[in-house]
Amino acid sequence: MKWCFLVSNFQFLPEFFGKLSEQIIEQGNECLVIFGSKIAEYDKKKLFPAGVKFISMVDWRIDNHKVDKKDFYGLLWKDFFPIIDRSPFLKANYKKAIEITLQIVNFFKFIFEKEKPDIIISEPPSSLFSLIAYRSCQKNNAIYLGFEYSRTSKMTDVYDKKFTCSKYEKTFK
Numbered sequence: 001m002k003w004c005f006l007v008s009n010f011q012f013l014p015e016f017f018g019k020l021s022e023q024i025i026e027q028g029n030e031c032l033v034i035f036g037s038k039i040a041e042y043d044k045k046k047l048f049p050a051g052v053k054f055i056s057m058v059d060w061r062i063d064n065h066k067v068d069k070k071d072f073y074g075l076l077w078k079d080f081f082p083i084i085d086r087s088p089f090l091k092a093n094y095k096k097a098i099e100i101t102l103q104i105v106n107f108f109k110f111i112f113e114k115e116k117p118d119i120i121i122s123e124p125p126s127s128l129f130s131l132i133a134y135r136s137c138q139k140n141n142a143i144y145l146g147f148e149y150s151r152t153s154k155m156t157d158v159y160d161k162k163f164t165c166s167k168y169e170k171t172f173k
Contacts, residue, residue: 002030002115006122006133008040013123013147018047020121025051032115036129053115057129060110061103104129108136119143 003024005017021031031052035041038058045054111117124146125134137144 001118002032004032004034004111004115004117004120006034006036006120006130007044008036008123008127008129009043014040014044014047016147017121018044018049021052022049025049032117034111055111055115057104057107060107064106064110101128101132104132105136108132112136112140112142117142119145121145121147124148 003021005021007014007017017033021033024031031048033045033048033052033054035044035054035056035058038056041054041056041058048054119142120133120137122130122133122144125131125144130146134144134146136142
């Protein structure tokens with residue numbers, strides 16, 4: 001099985017991913033770590049054991065992005081708004097929004113064509129990056145799991161759907 005972790009500067013996940021990747025490799029599975037930013041790459045790479053394959057989305061976008069591929073995986077404008085809200089320094093206009101979105105979509109197309117992950121683990125699909133990863137998993141019959149701090153003290157929520165976990169309904173019943 002090929003596991004893929006999306007690593008950003010999100011506080012608690014990289015340490016957890018590093019420990020989990022040790023177990024994955026020990027069990028004979030493959031482990032891929034994708035860094036969404038250079039800051040995350042330089043800061044979090046040390047948390048992962050030998051045997052993990054690393055890919056920088058930033059480096060890939062610089063070297064490989066082609067603007068002629070224009071499939072947006074059904075994204076809407078509302079899907080782009082969180083990146084503007086979280087990153088006001090982007091000063092994104094229509095053209096920049098299209099460019100950023102296409103770069104991320106094409107990156108995940110590359111990941112699924114070349115790396116073929118069985119599962120991607122990250123935060124819930126709430127940012128443009130994680131949402132496109134989630135949609136890529138849906139298109140490629142891969143599993144997407146998102147982790148975040150729970151509103152319940154000292155708990156972690158797990159998402160396998162955009163806004164929830166498919167097991168919650170059965171659990172509550």
